[in-house]
Amino acid sequence: MAQNGLELTPYWHLSPPDAKDIPVGVCVIQCDASHKKGIHGTGVLIKFKDKEFSLRGRSGRSKGPVQAELIAIKNGFIELKKAMNTRAITQVLIYSDNSCACDLINRVMTPHLKHIIETTQEIQEIISQHEHNGIKVHVQYTRARNQKRVDRRAAREREEAEKKVDSNKQKRIERISSANERSKSVHIIARNGTYYASSTNGGPLFKVCIDPPSCECAHWQNKYSGKPPYVLARASPCLHICALANYLGADILEIFDKQINRVN
Numbered sequence: 385m386a387q388n389g390l391e392l393t394p395y396w397h398l399s400p401p402d403a404k405d406i407p408v409g410v411c412v413i414q415c416d417a418s419h420k421k422g423i424h425g426t427g428v429l430i431k432f433k434d435k436e437f438s439l440r441g442r443s444g445r446s447k448g449p450v451q452a453e454l455i456a457i458k459n460g461f462i463e464l465k466k467a468m469n470t471r472a473i474t475q476v477l478i479y480s481d482n483s484c485a486c487d488l489i490n491r492v493m494t495p496h497l498k499h500i501i502e503t504t505q506e507i508q509e510i511i512s513q514h515e516h517n518g519i520k521v522h523v524q525y526t527r528a529r530n531q532k533r534v535d536r537r538a539a540r541e542r543e544e545a546e547k548k549v550d551s552n553k554q555k556r557i558e559r560i561s562s563a564n565e566r567s568k569s570v571h572i573i574a575r576n577g578t579y580y581a582s583s584t585n586g587g588p589l590f591k592v593c594i595d596p597p598s599c600e601c602a603h604w605q606n607k608y609s610g611k612p613p614y615v616l617a618r619a620s621p622c623l624h625i626c627a628l629a630n631y632l633g634a635d636i637l638e639i640f641d642k643q644i645n646r647v648n
């Protein structure tokens with residue numbers, strides 16, 4: 385049955401066909417994403433005539449649900465590349481239950497945010513490449529109820545990724561708490577509103593500050609001084625910064641809250 389130049393089964397525009405109903409030469413890909421607080425999981429299901437691949441899941445970082453859905457579609461193409469090596473394909477039908485993602489890729493909607501523009505363009509380039517190779521690609525919206533299996537896979541991937549992020553957060557808290565414990569051997573000296581730190585056995589004085597965190601010690605200087613924001617976003621305090629926080633009655637875990645709670 386021809387529709388929009390595609391040889392497909394009836395009702396393909398409403399819901400993804402079963403493998404038995406897919407014509408030879410057509411690949412059906414169902415993509416879905418699950419997004420929460422910057423972390424996403426994606427699920428991809430690839431089907432050919434009489435052949436259904438096992439569900440593929442991935443996880444990553446994204447800025448909101450639409451980008452996550454776009455990434456799920458991009459992941460669909462990555463899985464397709466692996467699956468198509470021995471098959472002659474003339475058409476690819478991609479399903480997403482996010483109408484916004486479909487409209488962006490199909491150029492019905494214009495993206496405005498940088499991350500959405502970039503991800504949309506990446507997918508459009510992949511599609512152009514396929515079309516250049518004689519493979520017609522169609523991105524089709526379908527209702528969420530037709531995507532339950534891929535949706536569950538996406539949610540599972542996201543949950544796993546969240547667990548990993550939580551465990552990393554816990555490790556950061558432990559590392560900072562341990563530094564905080566060891567910082568008790570550091571003395572703070574206040575001079576005209578400026579703070580200096582020295583070890584109990586004398587040694588050099590380091591100018592130290594908590595807002596924003598900085599220290600003259602070799603550790604902080606080598607790792608973080610003058611470094612770009614993405615490095616500072618991953619910073620962990622030296623003993624002197626911990627000692628000054630304690631001296632001023634501030635909570636070192638609160639000062640490094642963003643670094644501790646980062647998702648990547």
Ligand SMILES: [Zn+2]
Nearest residue numbers: 599601622624
């Ligand atoms: Zn220091």
